[in-house]
Amino acid sequence: MTRRQEIMGTALGLMRNKGYLNTSMRDIASAVNMEAASLYNHIKNKEEILTNTCFGLAEALELGIKDVNDIYFNAAEKLKMAIHNHITVITQDLNASHLFIHEWRHLSEAMRNQFISRRDSYEKEFRDIVILGFEEGEFKDVDPKFATLTILASLNWVSEWYRPQGEMQPKEIAEKLTQFILSGLQKN
Amino acid sequence: MTRRQEIMGTALGLMRNKGYLNTSMRDIASAVNMEAASLYNHIKNKEEILTNTCFGLAEALELGIKDVNDIYFNAAEKLKMAIHNHITVITQDLNASHLFIHEWRHLSEAMRNQFISRRDSYEKEFRDIVILGFEEGEFKDVDPKFATLTILASLNWVSEWYRPQGEMQPKEIAEKLTQFILSGLQKN
DNA sequence: AAAACTAACTAACACTTGTTAGTTTTCCAA
DNA sequence: TTGGAAAACTAACAAGTGTTAGTTAGTTTT
Numbered sequence: 001m002t003r004r005q006e007i008m009g010t011a012l013g014l015m016r017n018k019g020y021l022n023t024s025m026r027d028i029a030s031a032v033n034m035e036a037a038s039l040y041n042h043i044k045n046k047e048e049i050l051t052n053t054c055f056g057l058a059e060a061l062e063l064g065i066k067d068v069n070d071i072y073f074n075a076a077e078k079l080k081m082a083i084h085n086h087i088t089v090i091t092q093d094l095n096a097s098h099l100f101i102h103e104w105r106h107l108s109e110a111m112r113n114q115f116i117s118r119r120d121s122y123e124k125e126f127r128d129i130v131i132l133g134f135e136e137g138e139f140k141d142v143d144p145k146f147a148t149l150t151i152l153a154s155l156n157w158v159s160e161w162y163r164p165q166g167e168m169q170p171k172e173i174a175e176k177l178t179q180f181i182l183s184g185l186q187k188n
Numbered sequence: 189m190t191r192r193q194e195i196m197g198t199a200l201g202l203m204r205n206k207g208y209l210n211t212s213m214r215d216i217a218s219a220v221n222m223e224a225a226s227l228y229n230h231i232k233n234k235e236e237i238l239t240n241t242c243f244g245l246a247e248a249l250e251l252g253i254k255d256v257n258d259i260y261f262n263a264a265e266k267l268k269m270a271i272h273n274h275i276t277v278i279t280q281d282l283n284a285s286h287l288f289i290h291e292w293r294h295l296s297e298a299m300r301n302q303f304i305s306r307r308d309s310y311e312k313e314f315r316d317i318v319i320l321g322f323e324e325g326e327f328k329d330v331d332p333k334f335a336t337l338t339i340l341a342s343l344n345w346v347s348e349w350y351r352p353q354g355e356m357q358p359k360e361i362a363e364k365l366t367q368f369i370l371s372g373l374q375k376n
Numbered sequence: 377a378a379a380a381c382t383a384a385c386t387a388a389c390a391c392t393t394g395t396t397a398g399t400t401t402t403c404c405a406a
Numbered sequence: 407t408t409g410g411a412a413a414a415c416t417a418a419c420a421a422g423t424g425t426t427a428g429t430t431a432g433t434t435t436t
Contacts, residue, residue, distance in 0.1 A: 003413080019293060021209040025394060037395080038414050046394065076374065102290065105207060130373070139373050143364070146356070149349055150342045150368060157341030168334070176331070180338060184372030185318070185327050186264065191383080213424060222384070225425080229383050234424065 004042040007032055011049050012095035020050060020103040050099060051111055057100040058118050060089045065125045075133030080178045082126060086155045087174040090162075097159040123148060151181055192230040195220055199237050200283035208238060208291040238287060239299055245288040246306045248277045253313045263321030268366045270317060274343045275362040278350075285347040311336060339369055 001009075010031045014023045025046055029036040043049065064085030068078050090097045104115050127148040133139030158173060168176075189197075198219045202211045213234060217224040231237065252273030256266050278285045292303050315336040321327030346361060356364075 019209065021207065022294070024392075026392085034413090035415060037397095037416080040395075041413050079373075106210070133373065138375060140375055142368070142373065143356075146361075146364060147368065147373060149345060150365065153341045153345030153348075154338045157337060160341075161337055168331075173334075176334060177338065180330070180335065180372070182372050182374040183376070184368070184370050185267075185321065185330065185335060186370040187326060187328055188371070188376050212422075214422085223386080225386080225427095226384050228425075 003032075007039060007042050008049060008052070009095075012053065012093070012099060015049070015103065016095040016098040020099065020106050047108060047111075050103060050107060053096045053099045054104045054107065054111075054115055055118075057089065057096055058115065058122070060092075061086065061122055062118070064089060065122060069125060069128070075129050075136055075138055076182065078129045079133070079181070080174075082129060083151075083155060083178050083181070084171070084174040086152075087158060087170050087177065090156065090159050091164075091170045091173070094159055094162065094164075101156050101159060123152065126152065154181070191220075195227060195230050196237060196240070197283075200241060200281070200287060203237070203291065204283040204286040208287065208294050235296060235299075238291060238295060241284045241287045242292045242295060242299075242303055243306075245277065245284055246303065246310070248280075249274065249310055250306070252277060253310060257313060257316070263317050263324055263326055264370065266317045267321070267369070268362075270314060271339075271343060271366050271369070272359070272362040274340075275346060275358050275365065278344065278347045279352075279358045279361070282347055282350065282352075289344050289347060311340065314340065342369070 007028065011023070011028045014027055014031060018027075025036040025039055029039055065082055068081045068085065071078075071081075073081070104112065104119075107115055127144045130139060130142070130144045130147050130151075134141060134144070154177060158177075162168070162170075162173065195216065199211065199216045202215055202219060206215070213224040213227055217227055253270055256269045256273065259266075259269075261269070292300065292307075295303055315332045318327060318330070318332045318335050318339075322329060322332070342365060346365075350356075350358075350361065
């Protein structure tokens with residue numbers, strides 16, 4: 001592991017605990033046993049940490065959803081795959097996910113706008129699956145936007161409670177979520 | 189409206205946009221046309237804004253869920269009422285909700301612990317409804333903790349996209365969410 | 377009229393922030 | 407063994423932080 005990766009990783013851990021704004025360069029430095037100024041030999045500046053992380057995860061999610069939409073399945077199968085992909089990415093690095101989900105607001109305006117638009121287009125891909133399901137006659141006539149936001153909220157929230165050492169592993173989480181989203185809580 | 193309420197309200201608005209840490213006392217002061225120091229004639233300190241808001245909403249939610257559990261209904265009815273209550277509280281003041289949901293981490297440690305324990309016990313009340321539904325034979329055999337977290341994630345997320353001027357009003361949102369949570373996306 | 381209270385002000389304190397400049401140490405390849 | 411890059415250091419900067427002290431004008435109560 002390079003020094004840069006060590007700094008990045010440590011920074012993400014601190015930022016997950018204390019928040020991005022509340023984590024100072026000096027906090028990061030002392031966590032890796034150096035002076036704040038020395039960090040700049042390895043990273044450009046504080047925002048790079050946030051930018052790198054947010055766009056890294058965005059890319060990973062986008063890659064996954066492209067695969068899903070390229071394969072010609074029915075909506076239920078597509079949704080299942082999309083959920084599986086999302087959970088896999090999100091649970092990979094919980095520290096990074098926290099930044100991605102909560103701290104992107106603190107990106108500089110230009111980066112933030114770029115981020116939002118990529119986020120929106122990811123959402124749209126999800127929404128298209130919901131719409132497809134309706135057109136197939138398989139899904140109920142729900143408001144697609146409403147449904148999509150609700151689904152994504154559930155998926156993202158996993159990063160708050162998932163513990164790698166816990167009993168539920170990403171694959172199982174994805175399956176249960178798919179089940180829950182498709183057919184709900186109630187017996188029929 | 190008292191000056192104190194004006195300050196509180198303005199502060200919440202700023203904090204929702206920029207985040208709690210990123211909103212300075214000077215920001216708040218200039219938004220209500222006074223000097224930062226003058227704010228201290230009306231509020232104790234910055235943290236009071238956060239504390240007040242977080243515990244205010246906690247109380248509102250608790251009050252609601254007590255009502256639900258006092259009435260002897262079946263689980264489906266209870267869940268419906270609990271969701272309705274939650275959405276009503278959350279959509280009441282979006283600025284406050286944002287602090288409640290996202291910024292409680294920045295409470296001082298003592299307050300934070302208190303907050304977390306009240307949050308946990310609220311969650312437990314929800315979980316009990318899910319368990320009741322299973323015991324009644326009405327709900328599927330899901331992991332109650334998992335289901336509850338998923339449900340609450342969906343409910344809280346409403347505060348991110350709900351717009352008072354929009355076409356969906358709290359009552360309708362609650363109904364659709366209940367529908368979605370109980371019977372999912374798929375036709376049967 | 378005197379006293380007390382309210383709510384604003386200016387000025388300042390002590391500290392923290394991200395970052396840069398300039399310098400020294402470390403370490404590896406030739 | 408030495409030259410040079412990489413990576414650490416110290417010192418400092420300009421700006422911003424929450425908060426306190428002391429003061430003042432205006433209003434309300436005694």
